[in-house]
Amino acid sequence: MQIAPQHLNNSTTAVQRITVLAIFATLLIATVLPLGYFLAVYYRELGAMEAEAKGDSFYVSALASENPRLWQYQQVRLQDVLDRRPHKGAMESRTVYAFDGKMVAESRDNLGPPLMRQTYPVLDAGRPVGTVEITRSLRPILLRTSFAALLSLTLGWVIFYLIRIMPIRSVQKAEAQSQRYARELEETNADLRAFIFGIAHDLRAPLVNLKGFSGELRSDLAGVMPELRLGLSALSEAERQRVAAVLEQAVPEALGYIDASASKLDSLVNAILQLSRIDFRELNLEEIDSEALVRVALQNFAGTIKEKNIRVTLGVLPYLIADRLVMEQSLTNLLDNACKYLEPGRAGLVSITAEQSKDAVIFSVKDNGRGIAADDIHKVFEIFRRVGQQDTPGEGMGLAFVKALVRRQGGNIWCESVLGEGTTFCLSLPVEGGRRS
Amino acid sequence: MSKPLQSRRPGLYFPVLAVIFLSLLSATPVLANEIIQIGGTGTAIGVMKLLGAAYEKKYPAVHIEVLPSMGTPGGIKAALDGAIAIAVAGRALNDEEIKGGAVGVEIARTPFVFVTNEKNPPTGITSAELVNIYSQKTLAWPGGEPIRLVLRPARETSSMILKAISPEMENAMAIAQAKEGMILAATDQESAEAVAKIPGALGASTLTQIITEKQPLKVLALNGSRPSVRGLADGSYKLYKPIILVTTPKTPEAARRFAAFVLSAEAHPILENSGNLTGPFK
Amino acid sequence: MANLEDVTILLVEDDPGHAQLIEKNLRRAGITNTIVKLDDGQKCVDFLFKKGEYSGDDHRPPFLILLDLNLPVLLGYQVLEAIKGDARTKAIPVVILTTTDNPQEISRCYELGCNAYMTKPVDYEQFSEAIRKLALFLAIAKVSEKKP
Numbered sequence: 013m014q015i016a017p018q019h020l021n022n023s024t025t026a027v028q029r030i031t032v033l034a035i036f037a038t039l040l041i042a043t044v045l046p047l048g049y050f051l052a053v054y055y056r057e058l059g060a061m062e063a064e065a066k067g068d069s070f071y072v073s074a075l076a077s078e079n080p081r082l083w084q085y086q087q088v089r090l091q092d093v094l095d096r097r098p099h100k101g102a103m104e105s106r107t108v109y110a111f112d113g114k115m116v117a118e119s120r121d122n123l124g125p126p127l128m129r130q131t132y133p134v135l136d137a138g139r140p141v142g143t144v145e146i147t148r149s150l151r152p153i154l155l156r157t158s159f160a161a162l163l164s165l166t167l168g169w170v171i172f173y174l175i176r177i178m179p180i181r182s183v184q185k186a187e188a189q190s191q192r193y194a195r196e197l198e199e200t201n202a203d204l205r206a207f208i209f210g211i212a213h214d215l216r217a218p219l220v221n222l223k224g225f226s227g228e229l230r231s232d233l234a235g236v237m238p239e240l241r242l243g244l245s246a247l248s249e250a251e252r253q254r255v256a257a258v259l260e261q262a263v264p265e266a267l268g269y270i271d272a273s274a275s276k277l278d279s280l281v282n283a284i285l286q287l288s289r290i291d292f293r294e295l296n297l298e299e300i301d302s303e304a305l306v307r308v309a310l311q312n313f314a315g316t317i318k319e320k321n322i323r324v325t326l327g328v329l330p331y332l333i334a335d336r337l338v339m340e341q342s343l344t345n346l347l348d349n350a351c352k353y354l355e356p357g358r359a360g361l362v363s364i365t366a367e368q369s370k371d372a373v374i375f376s377v378k379d380n381g382r383g384i385a386a387d388d389i390h391k392v393f394e395i396f397r398r399v400g401q402q403d404t405p406g407e408g409m410g411l412a413f414v415k416a417l418v419r420r421q422g423g424n425i426w427c428e429s430v431l432g433e434g435t436t437f438c439l440s441l442p443v444e445g446g447r448r449s
Numbered sequence: 450m451s452k453p454l455q456s457r458r459p460g461l462y463f464p465v466l467a468v469i470f471l472s473l474l475s476a477t478p479v480l481a482n483e484i485i486q487i488g489g490t491g492t493a494i495g496v497m498k499l500l501g502a503a504y505e506k507k508y509p510a511v512h513i514e515v516l517p518s519m520g521t522p523g524g525i526k527a528a529l530d531g532a533i534a535i536a537v538a539g540r541a542l543n544d545e546e547i548k549g550g551a552v553g554v555e556i557a558r559t560p561f562v563f564v565t566n567e568k569n570p571p572t573g574i575t576s577a578e579l580v581n582i583y584s585q586k587t588l589a590w591p592g593g594e595p596i597r598l599v600l601r602p603a604r605e606t607s608s609m610i611l612k613a614i615s616p617e618m619e620n621a622m623a624i625a626q627a628k629e630g631m632i633l634a635a636t637d638q639e640s641a642e643a644v645a646k647i648p649g650a651l652g653a654s655t656l657t658q659i660i661t662e663k664q665p666l667k668v669l670a671l672n673g674s675r676p677s678v679r680g681l682a683d684g685s686y687k688l689y690k691p692i693i694l695v696t697t698p699k700t701p702e703a704a705r706r707f708a709a710f711v712l713s714a715e716a717h718p719i720l721e722n723s724g725n726l727t728g729p730f731k
Numbered sequence: 732m733a734n735l736e737d738v739t740i741l742l743v744e745d746d747p748g749h750a751q752l753i754e755k756n757l758r759r760a761g762i763t764n765t766i767v768k769l770d771d772g773q774k775c776v777d778f779l780f781k782k783g784e785y786s787g788d789d790h791r792p793p794f795l796i797l798l799d800l801n802l803p804v805l806l807g808y809q810v811l812e813a814i815k816g817d818a819r820t821k822a823i824p825v826v827i828l829t830t831t832d833n834p835q836e837i838s839r840c841y842e843l844g845c846n847a848y849m850t851k852p853v854d855y856e857q858f859s860e861a862i863r864k865l866a867l868f869l870a871i872a873k874v875s876e877k878k879p
Contacts, residue, residue: 087520088521088635089635091602092603
């Protein structure tokens with residue numbers, strides 16, 4: 013019987029959700045980080061520039077206040093202020109403009125676009141008479157931002173890997189491994205079953221001999237009894253008694269036991285073979301009207317039902333896809349048990365109902381028979397076990413057989429019982445016909 | 450920022466009062482005082498004031514106002530814009546200024562001198578020493594007093610003259626300009642003040658400024674020769690700063706007349722007495 | 732019609748116990764023919780085709796072959812294949828007498844051409860009954876006159 017686990021492939025909902033989450037996280041990191049970096053650096057730079065512009069403007073404002081009409085012509089001083097800009101690091105240009113926008117003085121470097129500029133007014137007693145402007149190139153910042161973007165992208169990829177690829181890969185690996193285990197298990201099981209089947213099969217040959225020759229002995233002995241009896245008459249009374257005891261009692265008795273044991277052995281072997289054969293049979297899944305099937309099965313017990321005055325009720329029994337033989341044999345078996353193990357003195361009541369869940373149909377066969385003791389319930393499905401009073405004939409193999417059958421189709425069977433009140437057997441079969449071999 | 454030194458002009462009060470009095474006396478409407486503003490290099494402020502005073506004596510209706518130092522480039526720009534009447538430059542005009550319509554005439558040359566504090570012992574200096582001092586190799590006077598260089602802005606005419614002395618001087622100047630925390634004087638007047646005040650100071654100035662402003666500075670001999678107008682004339686002292694009168698298309702007529710006066714032989718004595726060598730120049 | 736008493740029955744059975752039981756029951760049922768007992772598949776083939784240890788033998792082919800499937804050296808169905816595959820032996824009726832009742836085995840034997848398939852019942856009564864019926868069947872069976 014093979015197990016087909018659900019592959020954690022790329023189409024599972026869980027995987028899709030994780031993928032979306034991972035992509036989202038990656039994009040977030042890849043865009044937010046560089047953006048944040050850019051904004052932080054940009055505004056810091058602007059702030060620094062503003063401070064510088066402000067500083068210079070104070071000086072120029074003082075010049076303007078001193079020399080309101082002619083401050084623009086204080087070339088040397090103005091130039092000096094502007095030239096005192098820091099020359100290490102970022103290239104920049106500083107310019108002083110008069111109120112009409114005419115350039116008064118400037119100290120400039122060659123700046124590549126795009127540019128960022130910050131201005132601060134030149135104030136003469138609070139009135140704006142010009143502006144100090146500082147310009148820097150945005151390029152270094154952009155360059156650094158692109159590096160940051162590259163790093164973030166890498167980080168994003170790492171995150172993506174950690175969230176999406178690594179866990180799922182390890183899960184897939186684990187699954188592959190568990191599949192391997194499952195396969196190995198199946199193979200081992202198959203080997204075991206073949207082994208058991210083989211042995212059970214081979215046990216038959218010696219059994220033939222056991223029974224055969226014990227039969228031969230019996231018939232041979234019977235054949236020579238007349239002659240023996242004649243011979244016995246020649247013996248003394250005591251000797252005759254002894255020989256007679258052996259010939260007429262001990263030997264037949266021994267042969268009887270040998271025979272009985274060989275028969276028992278044979279039935280066990282048959283049971284094993286029958287159980288083993290279940291796995292070799294192909295499942296024949298078809299749509300089955302379970303109500304019709306149950307009614308037909310009940311007809312087999314029509315005699316017993318009438319005789320013991322058992323009332324049988326049926327609930328709504330659905331259509332489902334299953335193997336006909338599995339259903340027939342298991343339900344027949346359950347009905348057989350329900351009808352057999354009644355409580356004497358109580359009118360038998362057997363109800364057969366079905367419940368449908370998302371994946372399975374659960375049949376319940378409930379009786380009000382003698383029930384099963386709590387200690388014994390776990391033995392119910394054991395092979396060759398019979399539980400409770402052994403006053404009714406039965407092999408005790410039926411329920412183990414049913415369990416194997418039902419399992420074959422991917423279902424399950426269990427039982428609940430209260431001693432003295434009744435038993436309910438539940439049989440679940442997968443809706444879709446279950447696992448295929 | 451320190452205010453430039455204002456030279457006293459007592460002589461102007463009387464002509465002005467006289468003019469007003471006379472204009473009040475005469476019934477004729479008085480011409481408003483024509484004010485001619487002159488600005489530019491601080492070097493020439495002193496001599497310009499003298500020249501202005503002399504001109505005013507001749508033509509009382511005109512008032513020559515010599516503005517505080519605005520530097521050569523500022524002065525020329527102001528003159529080009531018409532904000533002032535005439536500019537005085539301490540260097541030759543550049544192409545842009547000429548293209549703008551500025552016309553410069555060299556009216557005098559004044560020796561460019563190295564000065565130090567009156568209290569400072571040394572009396573002379575050599576070119577080699579200057580290079581060492583400006584390049585920060587020599588940091589103290591022979592007496593042990595630290596040399597405190599008073600620098601000027603890099604583009605200022607004095608700095609340019611220093612750089613032009615020799616390639617070594619140019620390098621040395623670059624080093625001095627780059628060093629942090631050096632004393633920087635924006636104008637000629639501030640520079641003179643600084644050198645006068647600060648112990649161990651060394652700076653550059655011009656003879657005409659020292660004379661006209663009566664600066665308490667010690668003029669150093671350069672390579673053994675004492676700076677003087679005669680020295681300039683006979684070539685024994687080579688360093689000089691030119692004084693160039695700059696007129697522009699916007700220069701008013703009255704200002705041109707003053708310019709003509711400055712260029713005339715009448716102005717020569719005033720110039721020469723103020724530490725300037727007059728032309729014609731080769 | 733040839734004399735029924737002259738023909739032999741070939742019993743190919745490796746378990747001596749089974750062989751003994753079969754023979755006893757055949758005799759009890761009235762079969763008096765010679766029963767040739769062989770205990771492995773190779774010997775059976777050699778006997779039939781007069782090869783190996785039987786080369787040079789001059790015996791008539793058996794009138795019936797009772798063949799067990801669990802044989803050493805050469806398996807029962809291989810023997811069956813050999814018998815039914817050769818023109819010389821094809822006509823000989825073969826009754827498979829074996830312990831297995833696997834339907835697939837049964838089908839295979841019939842496909843290979845066996846004439847009848849009997850399962851050895853463990854129950855001795857049934858076993859004896861089965862052999863007796865076989866004997867009865869043999870009593871009415873006709874022997875092919877055709878010489879190989």
